[in-house]
Amino acid sequence: MTYKSPLYFVILLGLVSLFSDMTYEGARSITGPYLFYLGAGAAVVGFASGFGEFIGYGLRLFSGWLADKTKKYWGLMFIGYALNLLSVPALALVNSWGLAVLLIILERTGKALRTPARDTLLSYATFKMGRGLGFGIHEAMDQIGAFVGPLIVALVFYLKMGYKPAFLVLLIPALIALSLLTFARIIYPAPQKFEKGFLELETKGFSKSFWWYLLGMCLVGAGFVDFPLIGYHLEKTSILSKDWIPILYALAMGVDAFSAIFLGLLFDRIGLKAVILAIILSLGAIPLTFLGGIILIFLGMILWGIGLGAQESIMRAVIAQLVPIEKRGVGYGIFNTFFGLFWFVGSFLLGFLYDFSILALVAFSVTFQALSIPFILKVAKTA
Template identity: 55%
Template structure:
């Protein structure tokens, strides 16, 4: 392993460890947010709206964060500020005993994530040049999901020890992994003050706008986003139907996060070898998630559905980003990740809100809507397959 490749791998692992602790924090919180809102009196449409609005705010701000990162090259400053807002909002949820106030720190948590994702992903993309785009983003996502598994398990243990419905204590105790994430983040900044040096530029950079291929690719992904549900609505469904004991819902979420992390590694390697076909395969698998989760009363089929959901999330968080890094030149990455994620958030919001309303009518309508959207995404990928050999 040459020196540049070694340094790049260390950087990816360090940022992965930051993501491990940060995911432990906010995924632990998200694993109980749906149940918490249900207990506080929110209905299905409201939960779907809150979940979708949170994603919309978080993704919309990425447009500005990404452009600001490219313009100022202050990748670290934006990343650190975003992490501070993202992580420190979680324990604040414990201070509010009603849903009208509890949603405020939930929104702030999403906004903080939105601020730091484009500059962070741009920095990761610099490092993935020498190790492989899919593999590099896959490793980051794997470490990310170790935290996403640990967070819900931590929350479940708190609920087992303190008793059901002690959500406020669980939210407050998540300040522990949040502090660890912030510490590793500052250490990474000290070791790698200029991450862009990890990607050697072999050709003159195009100073014009984003390539046409980027917009084609974005269109293909948007259908997937519309049909892919946030876990908040899934947790609401499981809590309402009582198909699973309350403390086991975070465990089920942790299981899905484990699937997410493992699939990110597998599909990351497949992406480096086979291109977008790996992403297409992951999307096809995820189509089965909602029918199995929302139309089944069998715990075993729900677990299979959550497995499909985890695979889809693994694709969304790893190889979808890797493809953007392949398509867009280095000096436009922050803007590209920002625009791409903003579009993703808008369509995710529309999908989540629509699914919340449809669920209130009957779960079958939610399933029909989400499956149709994801089949549309597959059709787009197949139609543009010659252009999307990235």
């Protein structure tokens, strides 16, 4: 195995994601409480997280098409990562929730620009090593950063430094991530070569299985409660102190990292049944988190981390199997656009439901995620 092997490429991109997630997941662990601190209500938090995710996913249709059309994978990644990462320390410079919401949306915009190009390159590199394992390794490294970032924020709070210094400290991992991305571009100028023979394949359309799978995942997105609303709930109810909220998020990110590897290996063995298993496990996350005491909240966040780990690893790996290689960027773009649209609508509704009835929020979340299972079973029988 040479230093230019597919595995090393996956690891190097994993390091980029590790420091990137350290930056923006560190910030996301406190954006809900930060918006509350700036005077925003639950509906604004739900809108900010939901619309941010919609932009973060919806623009991937365009960036995915652009990646396939131009093959400028690295250029899109550089622009996207810069916008994604540098929006975080800029949060320290604002004093109104309106400007904070704008920066949250800009951060998600950057992620939208770079993700289809990155996932397409990962799909090439994981062709022979197993896509479940490859995407699982990448997600695990990604989530190590997501675990450390909130702990850095928690340390800043422990030192009584407040929100703005916490955002400024996150500039350091952001710069490290951009440096690693530059190094990766120098070492691996054309990762497409990892999947030999792709140039001979003829163009094909998207299969029915792709659309059934997309529908199932959209239902998951609609019912999945984003952490800003969870953090808002914990801050408002004072079930946990402010210092514990980023630690709780770090716990979920740690679970995400371990579950990504396990689910990736399981996916390579049993296919879509691994996705269904992850959804079933995550169904208990929101009831425990919003209705339970401290111990049940921690258990709920463990299950929430499993669900998120599946979304960011094996649920992405499935697309590479359902979409023809020459349309993979567009395939990821379509998938993420509709997933993000349903996430946005679901998050906005969940924010309103929170003010109306927490029980209604829980019922909405569990029902919509559970409804995805029949569609995934249908795909599993035909894939």
